[in-house]
Amino acid sequence: MSKARLALTGGGPLVVLTGAGMSAESGVPTFRDARTGLWERYDPTALATPEAWERDRDTVWAWYRWREHLVGAARPNAGHLAIARAAAGRPVVVVTQNVDDLHERAGSEQVHHLHGSLFDHRCDACGTPIEVEEPAAEPVSRLAPPECPRCPGRARPGVVWFGESLPVQPWESAVDAISAASAVLVVGTSGLVYPAASLPALAADCGTPVIEVNPGPSGLGSEVTLHLRATAAQALPALLAP
Structure with a gap:
């Protein structure tokens, strides 16, 4: 020392x-530690890609909002x-x-x-920062991302996905x-x-x-x-x- x-x-x-x-x-739960309850059947790495977002935004958004809740509870x-x-x-x-x-x-x-950061949400089309509400304490399987105030895009997690x-x-x-x-x-x-x-x-x-x-x-x-x-x-x- x-x-x-x-x-x-x-x-x-x-x-x-x-x-x-x-x-x-x-x-802080690891990437796979958050794979509990209704998320047990999902592969987290399959949710952390641009392709997953294009395929099913509501599922990916719900997963990341659940991660936000878990991380927010840490100190x-x-x-x-x-x-x-x-x-x-x-x-x-x-x-x-x-x-x-x-x-x-x-x-x-x-x-x-x-x-990136779980808490820096941005538009998936134009990149505009988007403020979102606090995540719910209970997970849900699907959740529609908020709309962008500037274009037809939707809020996405502010993290770097695999392949980005x-x-x-x-x-x-x-x-x-x-x-x-x-x-x-x-x-x-x-x-x-x-x-x-x-x-x-x-x-x-x-x-x-x-x-x-x-x-x-x-x-x-x-x-x-x-x-x-x-x-x-x-x-x-x-x-x-x-």
């Missing part, structure tokens, strides 16, 4: 790259809060693969969602942040999902120390300066303490 703290020391910008393991201790854990507190002493940029809003709810202000490209602005912001970072902290990511998995290597190419926090074996390679086998809530409060 002391070596990791030393590597992260300094007043320069800190970039925190987070994956699913970041939110696990908050009780930021000690790791989220530690990252937010660290911004009091230095610039901190969060780059996340997660589609939840726990970093924002913990108090982090600079958050770039590489895979990453949103340009968050990706470019992530690359810029990595290029300017004095240290990079990688938390709870498998290192298998590209292009997000290429960011630690970009940091290493810049000579920037890369600290990984993951309770299992490292999901990264030689780009890792130090690997701490711990969960986010276990390690980050001490690792990022002033």
